[in-house]
Amino acid sequence: MCRLSIPCASYSSDTKNINSSNIDHVAETDEYDKKRTHFGFQTVLEDEKVDKVYEVFKNVADKYDLMNDVMSAGIHRLWKDELIRHLAPHGGMKLLDMAGGTGDIAFRYLNYSNSTQSAGADYREVTVCDINEHMLKVGEQRAAQQGISRGINWLHANAECLPIEDNSYDAYTIAFGIRNCTHIEKVLSEAYRVLKPGGRFLCLEFSQVRNSLLRELYDQYSFQVIPVMGHVIAQDWHSYQYLVESIRKFPNQETFAQWILKAGFSEVTVTDMTLGAVALHSGFKLL
Amino acid sequence: MSKNVLIMHFGSTLRVYSLMRHARSTRLLYAAPASFSHRASHTSSTSSHQTPQQLYPGHILTSPFQKALLTGISAFAAIRDPARDDMICAMGEASGSCALASIKKRMLANPDGQRILQERPIISKETVDLQYLSQLEEHTLGKAYFNFLNLNGFDPDSRRPVQFVDDPELAYIMLRYRQMHDITHTILDMKPNMLGEVAVKWYEAIQTGLPMCIAAAIGGPFRLGPKHRRIWSTQLFPWSIKNGFNSNFMLNLYVENHWETPIEELRARLGITTAPCNNVNSLNTKL
Numbered sequence: 001m002c003r004l005s006i007p008c009a010s011y012s013s014d015t016k017n018i019n020s021s022n023i024d025h026v027a028e029t030d031e032y033d034k035k036r037t038h039f040g041f042q043t044v045l046e047d048e049k050v051d052k053v054y055e056v057f058k059n060v061a062d063k064y065d066l067m068n069d070v071m072s073a074g075i076h077r078l079w080k081d082e083l084i085r086h087l088a089p090h091g092g093m094k095l096l097d098m099a100g101g102t103g104d105i106a107f108r109y110l111n112y113s114n115s116t117q118s119a120g121a122d123y124r125e126v127t128v129c130d131i132n133e134h135m136l137k138v139g140e141q142r143a144a145q146q147g148i149s150r151g152i153n154w155l156h157a158n159a160e161c162l163p164i165e166d167n168s169y170d171a172y173t174i175a176f177g178i179r180n181c182t183h184i185e186k187v188l189s190e191a192y193r194v195l196k197p198g199g200r201f202l203c204l205e206f207s208q209v210r211n212s213l214l215r216e217l218y219d220q221y222s223f224q225v226i227p228v229m230g231h232v233i234a235q236d237w238h239s240y241q242y243l244v245e246s247i248r249k250f251p252n253q254e255t256f257a258q259w260i261l262k263a264g265f266s267e268v269t270v271t272d273m274t275l276g277a278v279a280l281h282s283g284f285k286l287l
Numbered sequence: 288m289s290k291n292v293l294i295m296h297f298g299s300t301l302r303v304y305s306l307m308r309h310a311r312s313t314r315l316l317y318a319a320p321a322s323f324s325h326r327a328s329h330t331s332s333t334s335s336h337q338t339p340q341q342l343y344p345g346h347i348l349t350s351p352f353q354k355a356l357l358t359g360i361s362a363f364a365a366i367r368d369p370a371r372d373d374m375i376c377a378m379g380e381a382s383g384s385c386a387l388a389s390i391k392k393r394m395l396a397n398p399d400g401q402r403i404l405q406e407r408p409i410i411s412k413e414t415v416d417l418q419y420l421s422q423l424e425e426h427t428l429g430k431a432y433f434n435f436l437n438l439n440g441f442d443p444d445s446r447r448p449v450q451f452v453d454d455p456e457l458a459y460i461m462l463r464y465r466q467m468h469d470i471t472h473t474i475l476d477m478k479p480n481m482l483g484e485v486a487v488k489w490y491e492a493i494q495t496g497l498p499m500c501i502a503a504a505i506g507g508p509f510r511l512g513p514k515h516r517r518i519w520s521t522q523l524f525p526w527s528i529k530n531g532f533n534s535n536f537m538l539n540l541y542v543e544n545h546w547e548t549p550i551e552e553l554r555a556r557l558g559i560t561t562a563p564c565n566n567v568n569s570l571n572t573k574l
Contacts (some may be wrong), residue, residue: 228356
């Protein structure tokens with residue numbers, strides 16, 4: 001187990017200068033020259049957002065996995081299984097799992113076995129990276145409970161500014177984390193930077209339900225039920241109110257695919273799951 | 288450069304946004320099929336869902352559906368784990384609007400009740416001088432209250448703030464009821480054990496009509512051991528009911544003006560009788 005900590009130094013030898021001015025996210029300048037952004041349906045200063053999101057995940061960390069099961073009736077496990085199936089991990093692969101806190105993706109990655117491969121020849125490595133050390137701590141506890149010690153590292157860092165060399169990883173995954181980041185375009189450009197040429201970017205995130213009637217039902221469920229469950233199970237109404245609001249502030253499948261293209265990725269694909277409630281975006285860093 | 292667009296959905300079709308890049312140019316070659324429309328990052332399909340407004344600090348606005356759901360689930364959680372006082376509070380608040388409105392009417396019909404609603408006294412370590420109470424004579428209400436807190440390690444600040452009542456005045460009444468609970472224990476001379484709590488809850492249920500009190504009163508006796516159950520059914524239950532119906536309305540007692548009042552005199556004035564068998568569950572007796 002190895003840990004590095006923020007602040008990040010400049011590890012990039014060829015920093016990609018992505019012009020984010022045409023990316024359509026909320027960034028107005030107020031009279032004091034500070035940028036504002038959204039925190040759920042609230043408007044906050046950009047500097048404040050990272051702290052507010054940090055507090056949310058610090059508060060929910062202990063009950064995070066239980067709440068995921070309750071809110072999605074266990075379906076989140078199928079979404080994550082599908083992500084790993086798309087990734088199709090193989091021997092020698094190095095994965096960076098961003099916002100991977102409690103370890104769901106990392107454990108699936110390490111345990112994945114293809115029937116054509118023999119278990120012994122299949123050494124893989126994953127670095128679980130998260131800005132919130134409380135989430136990482138839960139992940140470490142779960143890894144210990146499951147007896148996972150080989151091939152997993154824990155990194156406390158900010159996705160917008162990774163203390164990682166260029167061209168280091170074969171794959172980069174981020175599951176249900178990217179919508180909480182303040183500057184998504186920076187996260188995407190960092191993902192591009194740290195991937196090796198030929199490397200794959202995979203993002204699992206809540207998206208837009210295609211059918212408008214079902215979308216309305218899903219919205220009602222989200223806003224009426226989820227904060228109540230958050231209050232009862234995690235003793236935190238506001239964090240779950242934020243989480244359901246933040247889903248609505250995140251772009252839809254096509255718009256997000258555009259953002260991934262703008263970051264430099266190629267062969268960008270989108271796979272809808274559960275009628276579009278969740279989408280898996282994939283892109284490659286070309287050789 | 289050519290571009291390929293395929294459509295895939297989960298398990299059946301794939302949507303691919305393909306980019307063919309010139310050397311190091313960042314020009315993107317992609318055209319969205321005409322059927323897709325971009326979801327603007329500011330608006331959402333749930334533009335009717337806004338962050339609800341607060342009526343007082345700590346207030347969480349809830350819909351009738353949420354109140355019903357919260358009532359049911361928090362009741363279940365409280366039964367499962369009676370130490371979850373936050374669930375008892377949530378259940379009381381979510382289900383209490385009718386009872387609180389009728390309590391308000393009873394308070395407005397009484398001069399002391401009116402004064403309480405105007406002045407909104409709070410029972411806390413800041414407003415109640417515990418040092419002063421400890422120095423009062425033994426037979427006074429103030430000293431008896433101090434003994435109750437002291438012997439049981441209670442804190443007048445420990446009552447949770449109100450969250451789910453959608454009216455500031457009714458929210459105050461709920462808080463007043465909560466803060467008066469320990470005073471009620473003192474005046475009824477009931478220990479804060481299960482037997483005493485059941486007795487106080489029956490009294491409060493009859494006095495206030497709050498559904499949470501009624502539910503706790505009905506459910507409580509099932510948790511009593513055989514010895515306490517015998518005492519409850521033969522002695523305390525009839526006494527509790529009689530006092531609930533016959534005594535003055537407890538929430539009209541401006542207790543802050545009565546710290547020096549001899550407690551027996553106060554009981555007589557309120558119409559509260561001594562518990563049978565010489566205060567069988569009194570603070571001062573060993574059971």
